[in-house]
Amino acid sequence: MSYNNILTSLEDSILTISINRESKLNALTIETLREIKHAVDEAQTNDEVHGMILTGVGEKAFAAGADISEFAHFNIEQATRMSADGHDVMNAIENGNKVVIAAVNGFSLGGGCELAMACHLRVASTQAKFGQPEVNLGVPPGYGGTQRLVQLVGKGKAMELLLTGDAIDAQTALNLGLVNRVVEPAELMSETRSLLKKICGKSPSAVNKVIKCVNDYFRPNVNGMQREIYEFGEAFETPDFQEGTDAFLNKRKPNFRG
Ligand code: COA
Secondary structure (H helix, E strand, O other), rough: OOOOOEEEEEEEEEEEEEEEEEHOOOOEEEEHHHHHHHHHHHHOOOOOOOOEEEEEOOOOOOEEEEHHHEEEEHHHHHHHHHHHHHHHHHHHOOOOOOOOOEOOOEEEOOOOHHHHHOEEEEEEEEOOOOEEEHOOOOOOOOOOHHHHHHHHHHHHHHHHHHHOOOOHHHHHHHHHHHOOOOEEEHHHHHHHHHHHHHOOOOHHHHHHHHHHHHHOOOOOOOHHHHHHHHHHHHHOOHHHHHHHHHHHHHHOOOOOOO
8 A cells, every 4th residue: 555644664574664744743644643553554464574663754753743733623523533543543553463663763742752652662862852742732632642651651750741741852751761762863773673673583472472461451450460371371382482492492592483
């Protein structure tokens, strides 16, 4: 499928999805989010894709939020639909079976911050800025920001960021646990690729089980401990487990197939 708002490239088993609205600081229109979801969904069943990187075109922005000009005149029904559809996109990334890393190259505000938070890991350039400025527009975040920010940085700091709308720099985001690494802009893509390559070298089925178990910690009415017991047991009948244990016992490197 050809896209209007994103670029995709598959190299070395890594699919890079780049938001391509540089003149609008990669603001997320509804169509942009739909295209991201389509690319992510398709990658889940594409054996050639082992992991994904999500980034923004240009040096200034990862994504400066949902596109304000698009939703400025929405009514309750349209806005509710917009939020629910946005949640579907974020959930598709978060609950997918392949690791997605956000390479945050600049502004990651509002929906842009929410998109980065839906990814499994975040690598930020020193130029990145994070924030949930929705209170300045008269709305709360609508793509999961009130929930995932709390999960990542804790209630106290999340409440402060959400209530003030203040943006923070990459180093502050690192200190808070909002991002995993901070690197120079020139190294952003290579560092992100090397982190993803490292994960892609592990057992895909174990990686998938880790994602499910960790996500279950945050699901109401789901017992994450029970899920872990189940996934641990299930792992013992996977080819990856045979390969991993055989490789260890025979002092060789494992060659996982997933
Ligand atoms: N929605 C729609 N358009 C946006 C946008 C958004 N979230 N963020 C930036 N843009 C557009 C601007 O309107 C401008 O378009 P124009 O050149 O046609 O006028 C272009 O991107 C460049 O932005 P500009 O504001 O001129 O850049 P800046 O460097 O002066 O400021 C920001 C950068 C990020 C501080 C500022 O763009 C901003 O505050 N954006 C909105 C952030 C926000 O509230 N996000 C949450 C939305 S829910």
